[in-house]
Amino acid sequence: MAVSETVLILAGGTAVLAIVFGVRVAMRRAAGGAVRRSDAGETAGGSGAPDVAAVIALPPLIFLGFLVAATVLEVLVPLPVMAGQALARYLAGAVLAVCGFVFIFMAAGRFQAAGTNIPPTLPTTALVVDGIYRRTRNPFYLGTTLVYLGLGVAAGSLWAIALVVPLLWVINTGVIAPEERYLERKFGDAYRAYKARVRRWA
Template sequence: MTEPTRDVPGVIAPPPLIFLGFLLAGLALEFLVVRTQGLDMPNTLRWTVVALFLLTGIGSIVAALGRFRAAGTPAPPWQPATAFVAQGIYRFSRNPMYLGMLLVYLGLAVAANAPVVLWLLLPLVLTIHYGVIVREERYMAEKFGVPYINYLHSVPRWL
């Protein structure tokens, strides 16, 4: 007897928690263990970069959530998808929510003046890629077939 398949992508953890976990780990390492000299940039430039990252990241997340809401499909990857979204911000990136979370992560790293958080960027992106995105894409291709596969080939994963 085979187990029934679940109608979810099977991501390793909720993506916001993955980003938060890496951020908190980086901050703990920065301020409790490594204690670097911080980022070497003037305060005006630093806060401009923070503002740009945060505003762009939050804007990307809000735009993506709005498209999901308009399509009537849930955004959390642990819930079954009822549609795939290819309009709005999704014409430019297949993962604008994760891109937005990444920009917020970068903005918070710069705001905290914590280079160790930036050192964790590659492991974070690899975790999101293999633990979330690859699983979601496989799930969506199985669920929505050729239209989704065509979308995969026409829109970049990040930008």
């Protein structure tokens, strides 16, 4: 049984992104991990809650999980789109992915400049509200969503494109909402004022 171009692109893209994520995690660990790790009794804003956001999983793993699901669905029930317009798909997908990576790198640069941790499973040591964060409260997730969509469009996978709806629901409820509750506990009125003037996505 021949493997379709859609499945090859989705599987290959997922593998590359998984390797990039793994390398980034390994580099972080080799560099010493967190900017500052919580002590056992440390809490956020004196609330008694641990000094980390209670996210359901690391966001890159959620995105990778949905890419794997789209790949499996394409194998079982293929739903390719624009099969005869490969160049258009590749160009549109590349534009989306490049824009996504730009957002991610801009956000990472602001976090590094502020000296705070990027993973939501580590303590946030500073409230970042400048640069790309003046436009969106979640440039990491906006950027990663664009990369995900770029891969789905390039592959011509209707499954990947359709799964972005439940993907964003999971990110909103399982990652962003817990992060925002954590930041409100830790930074209080400063974060509430920021949240009031900047949109969640864009």
